[in-house]
Amino acid sequence: MSGSAVAVVGGSLAGLRAAEQLRIAGHTGPLTVYSAEAHLPYNRPPLSKEVLADPDLADAEAMVARLAFRRRAVVEDVDFRLGAEVTAADLATGKLTLGDGSGESFDGLVVATGLRPRRLGCPGPVAGRHVLRTVEDCLDLRADLAPGSRVVVVGAGFIGCEAACTLTTLGHRVTVVEPTGAPMNRVIGPELAVAVQQHHEAAGIAFVIGPGVSAFTGTDRVTGVTLDDGTHLPADLVVEAVGSVCNTEFLAGNPGPDLTDGVLTDNRLAVVGVSNAVAVGDVARFPNPLFDDVPRRVEHWSIPTDTAKRAAATLAARLRGDEPDPTPFAPIPSFWSDQLDLRFQSFGSPALGPEIRLEEGDLDHLTAGVLTTHHRDGQHVGTIALNLPPARQRQLREAFTAVVPTA
Missing domain, CATH: 3.50.50.60 (FAD/NAD(P)-binding domain)
Structure with missing residues (x-):
């Protein structure tokens, strides 16, 4: 060796x-x-x-x-x-x-x-279309912004929502296009997703839910986005956050x-x-x-x-030349996301759990703290914590370490 x-x-x-x-x-x-x-x-x-x-x-x-x-x-x-x-x-x-x-x-x-980053294959100009993965991507996006830019963010997953929130706090006019439903719904569930959308809308972010993008307008660079239903959204630039x-x-x-x-x-x-x-x-x-x-x-x-x-x-x-360790590998997936005055923390794999329970908080008052648990066939498979204190988050993580599979 x-x-x-x-x-x-x-x-x-x-x-x-x-x-x-x-x-x-x-x-x-x-x-x-x-x-x-x-x-x-x-x-x-x-x-x-x-x-x-x-x-x-x-x-x-x-x-x-x-x-x-x-x-x-x-x-x-x-x-x-x-x-x-x-x-x-x-x-x-x-x-x-x-x-x-x-x-x-x-x-x-x-x-x-x-x-x-996945890129949209829609017809139209390339200039003015951005992704966020590298420091160069971030610099290119920032350099393309002017005061009060009209920005269309395509994709309401976590990166799309984070970018939309950041650009809104910088004074830009942001519209988020998402064909699959309310923001982040696949992970956090439809009810919490709707509540998050309403929270972000109150901060000035517009959402277009349902139609997808069919084309980008403009000659040398993007001037707008055309949706499947014929809607046209003016845009000075576009952020594509449509997966990887x-x-x-x-x-x-x-x-x-x-x-x-x-x-x-x-x-x-x-x-x-x-x-x-x-x-x-x-x-x-x-x-x-x-x-x-x-x-x-x-x-x-x-x-x-x-x-x-x-x-x-x-x-x-x-x-x-040895046999690898046979102990089952059972990591606990975790992530966080900061959006405006909301901090999401997730443990496990919430997207695997179709049954969602609101354990703590009120969906009409997200900033005060919300906890949802996600279940599949009676098994707790994921947790979403919103604006809960660190000590509480540690307790939630420990809930997944209590039972670890053995060989």
């Missing part, structure tokens, strides 16, 4: 944590992190909130300095290759191809490539892995059909026995760290 070379493809949080955990797991051989971005790993959630709103962060360097993750001493000897996109991997021969045409060899592989695409193209053509939705792994994060690869972060599709045996990707803040720890242990064991 000491001489085995490990390649971590992807240089965001999941890649960083995987490198750290490989060293902690005892891997002493060459370890290289390949990052398509030109920056060391940094924190992305603030890009739609406080970083977007802070004019003092005037360039990418300043943003990354604010957002960069602290790297542990254990990765001092890890080679971080910035701006080094991996375009192909031959899993049978252990060869990577980089964007500049050069090649690298590996004995073990960590897939940590994450996601990129998994970055798995570099694995295409290999006969082993299932890339249907991310990278299919077993419960130990080993890539199914491949002997020397693991996947981490929101690109990994794995079964979680807290809920069932269905492999799913989880796009939550906690998942990169949780999966990196288990995947590193699995890969390190395989490189030693």
